[in-house]
Amino acid sequence: MVTTATQRLLDLAAIAPASDDEDLLLELLEEANALYQQGFEILRAVVARRVDGTSPEVLVAAVNAVGLPCDASRDRDELVLLLALTEWEMTPAALAYSEMAEVAARRGVCLVPEL
Structure with a gap:
């Protein structure tokens, strides 16, 4: 089975709340984070292809339409990134990761080390 x-990210998110071991929870979170980043990068590339040839003005309007204030001073890559991010954040994988990170944070587990 592939x-x-x-x-895998959904599976990790399901496992995480039951883990009593903080080290294991951190390992699960690290793996989930890598999968989150991988998924986002794939979607960013898809969005970039989808809007290829679209004028910057139309991209700015699209970013504004999804609720992110934006103006024409942004370069094309930033606009694509913003569009992809708003789309990615609504995927089951991203939502599961966010929930997993919140569960971990409530238990004092975070990917960013305390200073």
């Missing part, structure tokens, strides 16, 4: 990155 497990997709999305399915």
Whole structure:
């Protein structure tokens, strides 16, 4: 059976709340984070191809339409990134990762070390 990155991320999110071991929870979170980044990068490339040839003005309007204030001073890559991010954040994988990170944070586990 082949497990997709999305399915693996969903599996990790399901496992995390039951983990009493902070070290294991951190390992799960690290793996989930890598999958989150991988998934986002894939979607960013898809969005970039989808809007290829679209004028900057139309991209700015699209970013504004999804609720992110933006103006024409942004370069094309930033506009694509913003569009992809708003789309990615609504995927099951991204939502599962966010929930997993919140669960971990409530238990004092975070990917960013305390200073």
